[in-house]
């Protein structure tokens with residue numbers, strides 16, 4: 001009886017503090033910035049997640065029910081593969097569960113995700129920061145991207161300074177993330193999420209891999225954040241400081257709820273002295289489902305079931321405190337911030353920039369070396385078709401053999417020259433592809449997190465395309481300048497433009513690869529799959545007029561290189577008109593001006609493919 005009265009007192013006290021917190025949140029709403037922590041009550045109802053596997057459907061989460069009160073520090077525990085990360089993803093709305101719901105202050109998270117996501121911060125296992133930027137730069141760019149449109153730089157600077165203090169990393173503000181220790185890097189990751197003062201902060205193994213000292217420091221940091229008004233929900237394997245948490249969620253190895261309650265209740269319930277023993281019990285004793293059934297018969301379960309009923313009544317009006325809206329950054333503003341950040345990142349990686357320049361320098365030099373003497377080029381082509389008179393004079397002088405020899409030589413020159421053009425076409429496409437192939441995939445964790453924070457696909461992709469285009473233009477200027485000067489290639493600017501378009505098309509192929517690939521290594525392995533067909537199908541190795549049957553030619557039409565090779569060789573350089581041969585080179589004769597538009601269409605098509613690939617990835621990861 002006494003115990004029951006004591007529990008009621010605690011209950012009344014808890015109710016009071018909840019009402020106070022909710023009132024405080026409304027008062028704070030009246031303050032200027034729209035990103036203040038709002039205490040939230042999270043209800044998890046019948047959460048179930050299934051996936052299709054080769055052996056049929058598999059339940060990753062099975063009817064999970066619990067609730068989290070405002071400003072609680074909650075840990076999700078269970079053996080490896082129990083479904084902790086899956087549960088965290090479902091709770092944060094990153095990967096919604098198929099059945100069941102999450103209610104935040106009474107509002108359905110999955111139905112109102114766009115509005116509620118500004119209350120949520122999520123720190124995944126992997127780093128969500130660029131290692132080449134300094135801590136301060138990371139916080140500043142993240143603030144610019146996440147804060148509402150129109151937020152002044154002074155507010156951003158103030159908040160950046162506050163967070164640097166909060167995560168105790170002010171002294172390292174000018175240090176690149178790659179030079180920080182593991183614990184400091186974790187703090188930076190957490191700091192990025194704190195910038196918008198999320199009311200709900202989800203962390204996936206924030207303390208894994210840290211030494212005991214750093215682990216404790218991170219736990220203390222999270223506890224401090226809780227004191228300041230955030231609810232912390234964390235997946236962890238480390239139990240050394242788990243008593244700092246208010247609640248523990250234990251999962252069975254088959255994704256069912258084995259226990260929900262405070263740390264001391266957990267030790268009592270499982271009858272152990274150490275939290276590690278709970279893991280052993282869950283894995284060894286009983287079948288997983290019976291843990292859930294036993295928990296539902298327990299006093300702890302009844303206690304929390306009654307408490308949630310009271311809470312529901314209290315939060316009826318709590319949703320009012322969540323009406324804040326954040327004016328999203330415009331398309332152009334997002335593009336500008338992402339572009340500035342990308343330029344800053346590239347400028348930090350000087351070695352990579354040097355390699356990009358060297359590629360565009362060494363390859364044309366080799367082309368010149370190979371073709372300078374073997375193909376003396378147009379400049380030295382003494383016998384032109386229009387110089388028929390000269391040829392006739394030579395014939396009249398009885399120098400037929402000399403003419404035949406010259407005709408053969410010209411034939412060789414023309415063929416060598418078309419090889420040189422083909423190599424330049426492949427080089428431009430290849431450089432574009434290799435510049436871009438890793439650019440999305442290498443930051444996919446950051447991209448995914450920023451997408452959830454409101455970054456749109458098109459500005460993101462355009463920021464990549466804009467900067468990569470500048471790199472491609474510089475490379476093509478080098479390529480064409482060196483070859484055009486040394487081999488006396490005519491029509492400099494049309495050539496630069498044509499090779500730039502080809503390189504851009506290559507860049508788009510690289511971005512499609514980068515959007516599809518699951519990691520950088522896979523992206524690099526996919527590059528030959530798109531580049532080798534460009535060589536085979538260009539029409540430079542086998543002129544398309546010789547390809548039989550006719551319908552096979554359609555495959556050639558799908559290669560960017562075919563259109564580029566014909567445009568540069570047939571129209572711009574015009575190999576045939578400079579030839580002494582009476583018969584034009586069939587693959588490179590005719591009017592190729594429509595090829596300009598076709599190259600542009602290729603670029604637009606590939607750009608759309610990259611957008612679709614990114615949108616598809618959003619839905620499947």
Ligand SMILES: Nc1ncnc2c1ncn2[C@@H]1O[C@H](COP(=O)(O)OP(=O)(O)OP(=O)(O)O)[C@@H](O)[C@H]1O
Nearest residue numbers: 051052053060078079080081082083084085086087
């Ligand atoms: N998309 C999926 N398709 C099939 N199985 C999946 C999928 N996602 C996760 N799983 C499986 O679901 C189980 C739970 O995965 P989850 O990553 O949530 O476990 P966890 O408890 O976080 O594990 P760990 O502690 O090792 O990180 C694992 O067995 C995993 O292989």
